[in-house]
Amino acid sequence: xxxxxxxxxxxxxxxxxxxxxxxxxxxxxxxxxxxxxxxxxxxxxxxxxxxxxxxxxxxxxxxxxxxxxxxxxxxxxxxxxxxxxxxxxxxxxxxxxxxxxxxxxxxxxxxxxxxxxxxxxxxxxxxxxxxxxxxxxxxxxxxxxxxxxxxxxxxxxxxxxxxxxxxxxxxxxxxxxxxxxxxxxxxxxxxxxxxxxxxxxxxxxxxxxxxxxxxxxxxxxxxxxxxxxxxxxxxxxxxxxxxxxxxxxxxxxxxxxxxxxxxxxxx
Amino acid sequence: xxxxxxxxxxxxxxxxxxxxxxxxxxxxxxxxxxxxxxxxxxxxxxxxxxxxxxxxxxxxxxxxxxxxxxxxxxxxxxxxxxxxxxxxxxxxxxxxxxxxxxxxxxxxxxxxxxxxxxxxxxxxxxxxxxxxxxxxxxxxxxxxxxxxxxxxxxxxxxxxxxxxxxxxxxxxxxxxxxxxxxxxxxxxxxxxxxxxxxxxxxxxxxxxxxxxxxxxxxxxxxxxxxxxxxxxxxxxxxxxxxxxxxxxxxxxxxxxxxxxxxxxxxxxxxxxxxxxxxxxxxxxxxxxxxxxxxxxxxxxxxxxxxxxxxxxxxxxxxxxxxxxxxxxxxxxxxxxxxxxxxxxxxxxxxxxxxxxxxxxxxxxxxxxxxxxxxxxxxxxxxxxxxxxxxxxxxxxxxxxxxxxxx
Numbered sequence: 001x002x003x004x005x006x007x008x009x010x011x012x013x014x015x016x017x018x019x020x021x022x023x024x025x026x027x028x029x030x031x032x033x034x035x036x037x038x039x040x041x042x043x044x045x046x047x048x049x050x051x052x053x054x055x056x057x058x059x060x061x062x063x064x065x066x067x068x069x070x071x072x073x074x075x076x077x078x079x080x081x082x083x084x085x086x087x088x089x090x091x092x093x094x095x096x097x098x099x100x101x102x103x104x105x106x107x108x109x110x111x112x113x114x115x116x117x118x119x120x121x122x123x124x125x126x127x128x129x130x131x132x133x134x135x136x137x138x139x140x141x142x143x144x145x146x147x148x149x150x151x152x153x154x155x156x157x158x159x160x161x162x163x164x165x166x167x168x169x170x171x172x173x174x175x176x177x178x179x180x181x182x183x184x185x186x187x188x189x190x191x192x193x194x195x196x197x198x199x200x201x202x203x204x205x206x207x208x209x210x211x212x213x214x215x216x217x218x219x220x221x222x223x224x225x226x227x228x229x230x231x232x233x234x235x236x237x238x239x240x241x242x243x244x245x246x247x248x249x250x251x252x253x254x255x256x257x258x259x260x261x262x263x264x265x266x267x
Numbered sequence: 268x269x270x271x272x273x274x275x276x277x278x279x280x281x282x283x284x285x286x287x288x289x290x291x292x293x294x295x296x297x298x299x300x301x302x303x304x305x306x307x308x309x310x311x312x313x314x315x316x317x318x319x320x321x322x323x324x325x326x327x328x329x330x331x332x333x334x335x336x337x338x339x340x341x342x343x344x345x346x347x348x349x350x351x352x353x354x355x356x357x358x359x360x361x362x363x364x365x366x367x368x369x370x371x372x373x374x375x376x377x378x379x380x381x382x383x384x385x386x387x388x389x390x391x392x393x394x395x396x397x398x399x400x401x402x403x404x405x406x407x408x409x410x411x412x413x414x415x416x417x418x419x420x421x422x423x424x425x426x427x428x429x430x431x432x433x434x435x436x437x438x439x440x441x442x443x444x445x446x447x448x449x450x451x452x453x454x455x456x457x458x459x460x461x462x463x464x465x466x467x468x469x470x471x472x473x474x475x476x477x478x479x480x481x482x483x484x485x486x487x488x489x490x491x492x493x494x495x496x497x498x499x500x501x502x503x504x505x506x507x508x509x510x511x512x513x514x515x516x517x518x519x520x521x522x523x524x525x526x527x528x529x530x531x532x533x534x535x536x537x538x539x540x541x542x543x544x545x546x547x548x549x550x551x552x553x554x555x556x557x558x559x560x561x562x563x564x565x566x567x568x569x570x571x572x573x574x575x576x577x578x579x580x581x582x583x584x585x586x587x588x589x590x591x592x593x594x595x596x597x598x599x600x601x602x603x604x605x606x607x608x609x610x611x612x613x614x615x616x617x618x619x620x621x622x623x624x625x626x627x628x629x630x631x632x633x634x635x636x637x638x639x640x641x642x643x644x645x646x647x648x649x650x651x652x653x654x655x656x657x658x659x660x661x662x663x664x665x666x667x668x669x670x671x672x673x
Binding site: 131149 | 481482534535539542545549554555556667
């Protein structure tokens with residue numbers, strides 16, 4: 001994919017932790033309305049890359065550009081301000097609060113009028129907007145007033161994703177969104193990811209589950225030992241080629257894809 | 268970009284309404300309707316004592332009961348804020364005594380205006396809470412330890428402030444009147460009428476606003492029932508108070524603080540963040556909530572309420588002495604909200620529980636006094652009630668966990 005229409009494009013990203021080169025000159029791009037699967041073995045650098053984009057780690061070298069403009073991400077808040085939302089695996093929901101409260105946590109709608117000073121909540125508006133948002137995303141939960149602790153894992157995941165959308169992000173990163181979910185719940189979450197694409201968002205999905213990655217992703221980016229081990233078009237690639245790139249075995253078989261094939265890593 | 272999925276939320280709502288009866292049973296088991304449970308308990312306790320001694324439910328005794336619970340109820344209101352965060356404040360008893368002593372000494376020995384002296388007492392509490400909150404958040408010392416140190420230190424400060432005589436008698440009428448003012452029948456009725464009117468307006472107005480916006484709302488019948496129950500309780504209360512000495516100012520002050528803090532915790536951003544931080548501090552932090560700042564503020568409010576309760580206790584006793592804020596005050600002020608369903612683990616509970624818990628504990632203590640039981644029996648019975656309440660809470664938590672809730 002070229003930089004035209006790219007939400008996020010990164011060039012030569014490197015990050016070192018002491019003796020470990022976690023990321024080594026990685027180039028990475030996500031377009032609007034594109035779902036990119038980020039795969040790799042444990043320790044391949046997936047989490048480091050996600051955290052670098054989310055502003056949790058500062059990078060040692062490399063350039064970011066967001067919607068075509070060169071930017072530097074100086075911390076989680078600067079990433080959020082750019083329009084990058086991250087849904088971590090532990091979701092960070094408050095189980096004792098209902099869905100509306102969780103969706104708007106930290107960005108509550110304050111009632112107009114004299115209640116402004118006391119920062120009185122506008123529950124009606126928040127509930128209406130929650131309904132609208134969940135409806136747009138076809139998220140089905142018993143009620144927006146159910147406590148999040150009563151929801152299933154899939155519903156919680158969907159609430160966490162929906163929450164990240166309230167900040168009107170351009171790029172959403174999902175860390176292992178289907179881990180620990182049953183088959184029907186996984187289906188719901190994958191459906192939700194497809195609807196993010198329809199909203200013209202850039203989506204990065206970190207996952208160990210290749211079947212899920214193939215189901216939702218347009219492009220699959222493979223990291224191995226901190227380097228790019230391949231950048232595949234999901235429609236023209238087989239699972240074996242991805243596994244090969246992840247493990248470093250049978251390398252080179254996936255070269256015939258539309259993206260010019262993997263480079264930089266030799267087996 | 269909108270993807271129109273018409274009515275996808277609508278079918279999800281109707282089954283939940285149909286299932287409302289089993290939903291109520293489930294919520295009862297899981298402890299969500301804990302206020303109802305506590306009200307049953309209060310009714311049972313009152314019935315038992317009334318059968319033992321028919322003076323228990325007399326107007327005079329009920330008025331006394333509410334005067335007795337006012338100080339501990341006020342302190343409990345603050346305790347709820349700490350409990351909602353999953354923290355505890357053990358210094359509230361000592362702080363209540365110290366704040367009352369500061370107020371008394373300034374007023375009686377230094378001739379300060381009573382209002383100024385009261386404000387100084389409350390500010391003493393606020394400053395202590397602020398200090399303890401900062402210590403606990405800055406150095407990551409458990410609040411339990413910080414406030415335990417406070418318990419000892421502020422008891423010492425109380426003795427220091429009281430000086431050699433060890434007691435200060437309150438003579439100023441304004442201070443004494445806090446706990447000894449009773450309104451005339453007419454004023455009582457006016458206050459009740461205004462309260463019922465405001466409650467009805469707020470409840471029904473909120474309902475209509477929600478209907479207009481098209482979001483879910485409780486059935487109108489239930490809301491009307493709620494207003495009717497509120498009105499009935501208000502009217503019965505005024506009838507009882509009026510057939511004794513009248514509506515006490517102290518009870519009005521207690522209700523005022525309970526309602527104020529109930530609104531603060533349920534209707535404002537601060538309250539929402541308090542519950543969030545108590546439920547999952549990490550989630551709250553990631554949502555951009557300044558959790559440590561909230562903790563400090565909550566501890567300052569908690570100590571301020573302890574000071575308010577201490578001043579009310581002093582006004583009732585007409586003096587501050589070395590045992591002010593001592594004895595079982597601390598434990599009862601914490602036990603009350605816990606008995607009435609506020610979790611010790613944070614994130615669950617309400618300010619109402621401070622009032623309901625104080626009524627439970629106060630009723631038991633008052634009833635046993637009427638029966639002239641030994642204090643040995645009183646302590647054991649109160650301990651037993653606390654234990655039963657905590658077991659009931661634990662069972663409710665297990666029911667919740669069985670459904671995967673926390």
